[in-house]
Amino acid sequence: METDSNGLEVLDRAECLRLLSHGSLGRVAVSMSALPVILPVNYLLDGELILIRTGAGTKLAAAARNAVVAFEVDEGDPIGHTGWSVSVTGTAKEITDRDDLERIATLPLPHWAPNGVGHVIALSTDLVTGRRIPYGHARHRATD
């Protein structure tokens, strides 16, 4: 098991994509008014693309258009302090092709916001890194 300098298990791309395929809630980091902000999004892994549904005319839609954005999914158990995270950096593009949109409409791609149904953004998974907390690591060590 490969570990990084923080003592976390390093996950390979295949394992990262497998973990991404099981999740539905992620976060994207975009720049709004020249300031970074992280927003929660529902997503679906479609092949090696991350599909995100967002409302028409939202700041997210504008910020993520043809931009390099960061995306992250994690799962943590705060009691046992086990968990993993997968971080993606890729290029976001809005899907406008009618055939693509019709196919995506049949996929179980949820949306975070009640009105967030208008646009679909596809994020490439160019850079994918993942970490897992090794089993048995004690969480609270306030006196370290």
Added chain:
Amino acid sequence: METDSNGLEVLDRAECLRLLSHGSLGRVAVSMSALPVILPVNYLLDGELILIRTGAGTKLAAAARNAVVAFEVDEGDPIGHTGWSVSVTGTAKEITDRDDLERIATLPLPHWAPNGVGHVIALSTDLVTGRRIPYGHARHRATD
């Protein structure tokens, strides 16, 4: 109840800080090698500062030093599709004052990584925004 253009309830600063005070796992967005990336971090709200523990010499420590960074905490119930998120944009500074570090050592500030015990970063809560999904919003509307 104020809602935004996405139909999400808008949370005020006091409610955002209250929600932040209950969490322990958040995410920060930083720039590494000129690319954005989101990383999970354990944190503690100390007054109106977000304290994050990180390993000595990590990329996170370097990237978050005196930088404007984004931070986010959310909680979602994927079954009922209820949830909230709080997004923070602020300036990160490493805490180096010995008295401050001694006081922080007594706080229940966990760390995500086994070896991540070396440095404490304080993030100001200059910009805080929060959203909550209104009760009763149906999650899956793939045919929208």
